[in-house]
Amino acid sequence: MIAIRTLAAVLVAGLVPAVAIAWPADPVTGWPPRHPAGTGTGTIATSAFRLSDRKHYGQPANGSGYSEILTTGRAREAWIFGGTNPGGPSSPVAGQWNGSAFVATPLPPGLGGFITDAVAVSADDIWAASQYGQYVVHWNGHRWSVVRRWTTGQITGLTALSARNVWVFGATEGGTQGAGTWHFNGTTWTRYTGAASTIYRASAMSSADIWAIFATPVAQSVRWYHQGRWQSVPAGRALAKVQLHDILALSDRDVWVLGAQTSRPGVSSMVLARWNGRAWWRVPISLHAWPGQLAPGIHGGVLVTATPGGAMAAGLILTVSPRGVQTVTRIQSAQGSGVSDAALIPGARGIWAIGGILTAQGSDAALWTGQLPRTRRSATDDDE
Numbered sequence: 001m002i003a004i005r006t007l008a009a010v011l012v013a014g015l016v017p018a019v020a021i022a023w024p025a026d027p028v029t030g031w032p033p034r035h036p037a038g039t040g041t042g043t044i045a046t047s048a049f050r051l052s053d054r055k056h057y058g059q060p061a062n063g064s065g066y067s068e069i070l071t072t073g074r075a076r077e078a079w080i081f082g083g084t085n086p087g088g089p090s091s092p093v094a095g096q097w098n099g100s101a102f103v104a105t106p107l108p109p110g111l112g113g114f115i116t117d118a119v120a121v122s123a124d125d126i127w128a129a130s131q132y133g134q135y136v137v138h139w140n141g142h143r144w145s146v147v148r149r150w151t152t153g154q155i156t157g158l159t160a161l162s163a164r165n166v167w168v169f170g171a172t173e174g175g176t177q178g179a180g181t182w183h184f185n186g187t188t189w190t191r192y193t194g195a196a197s198t199i200y201r202a203s204a205m206s207s208a209d210i211w212a213i214f215a216t217p218v219a220q221s222v223r224w225y226h227q228g229r230w231q232s233v234p235a236g237r238a239l240a241k242v243q244l245h246d247i248l249a250l251s252d253r254d255v256w257v258l259g260a261q262t263s264r265p266g267v268s269s270m271v272l273a274r275w276n277g278r279a280w281w282r283v284p285i286s287l288h289a290w291p292g293q294l295a296p297g298i299h300g301g302v303l304v305t306a307t308p309g310g311a312m313a314a315g316l317i318l319t320v321s322p323r324g325v326q327t328v329t330r331i332q333s334a335q336g337s338g339v340s341d342a343a344l345i346p347g348a349r350g351i352w353a354i355g356g357i358l359t360a361q362g363s364d365a366a367l368w369t370g371q372l373p374r375t376r377r378s379a380t381d382d383d384e
Contacts, residue, residue: 048329049353049370053102056364057093058084064365065356067116067340072123075347080354081128082365083114090114092130097367108146111135117158127166129158136168148189153179157201165207169199175216203249211249220244222257238273238280248294248302253277256302258291270306274322283324289316293341298372303342315339315355319373327373333357
């Protein structure tokens with residue numbers, strides 16, 4: 001993990017060029033190599049998104065940014081989370097985007113820490129967590145309340161199926177013990193020990209159907225909770241030597257993982273793979289970048305965010321079908337920007353992307369709006 005799983009990596013990448021990762025440049029254009037359709041990074045799009053909202057929180061030197069965007073099914077409405085100074089002394093931000101403006105909602109007083117994870121069960125049942133703030137908050141349709149605080153460790157993952165079925169994970173990507181694995185039944189918090197305590201991130205479809213990344217200092221693995229126990233999922237060559245970063249389960253035959261593979265010091269290639277119920281298939285991608293987050297796409301596909309290297313910070317959004325990458329969009333501002341998360345716009349054929357725009361002193365939180373690529377659906381998009 002790079003500082004905080006979401007926007008911190010974006011801002012660190014932009015503010016500390018020494019850790020930037022290089023693109024493999026095209027010898028003619030200097031832009032990433034272009035591949036025939038369906039065999040590589042797809043179509044490069046550079047102007048598909050427009051800036052819809054930009055705000056600064058706190059002092060001018062603060063690093064303001066958004067980290068998580070959630071939709072609840074209501075047309076053109078989303079919840080957006082973030083804050084100031086990820087990875088340092090910070091304060092959280094939460095609010096709603098109504099299609100034309102962002103309206104912040106008051107959080108409980110005294111909270112610090114950038115909000116790094118959020119999940120919506122419904123419009124009136126939303127959960128959010130702060131990795132370094134060490135707390136979980138809940139929205140009941142009227143107000144936010146603190147559900148639990150931790151005094152040690154980090155929170156690296158959060159998933160909720162109902163107000164009485166919430167999971168919090170605290171193992172880091174590198175396997176360092178954080179806050180641990182906890183379950184909330186609406187009244188009581190229960191801590192899980194053993195192998196379950198090493199869960200870094202998870203994606204749950206039901207209380208009996210959960211896919212998770214287990215991380216120890218020695219190795220990572222993907223496991224499936226089914227029939228009351230955790231079952232190992234063969235990694236195969238597709239995930240060999242891959243540092244896993246995010247996981248998204250759409251069904252038991254459609255699970256995606258996002259990670260990175262280091263080829264040499266300072267150079268990391270993003271890896272995206274899909275489980276089709278039998279084996280992992282690695283999506284052909286030739287991007288040297290930090291992996292961001294996964295979000296549901298169209299026709300069984302996903303949206304992927306990433307941060308490329310280079311002297312100027314930028315953000316990437318990939319639209320991917322089960323057959324491969326469809327488009328790669330780069331979002332960049334005059335001084336640099338980063339994209340942390342993306343979501344399909346309910347009721348419209350579009351995408352929201354959130355993150356930050358670097359300024360002379362710090363950064364501003366930003367929301368962009370773009371269009372989905374026009375592609376023809378194939379029967380193989382639903383089954384590999």
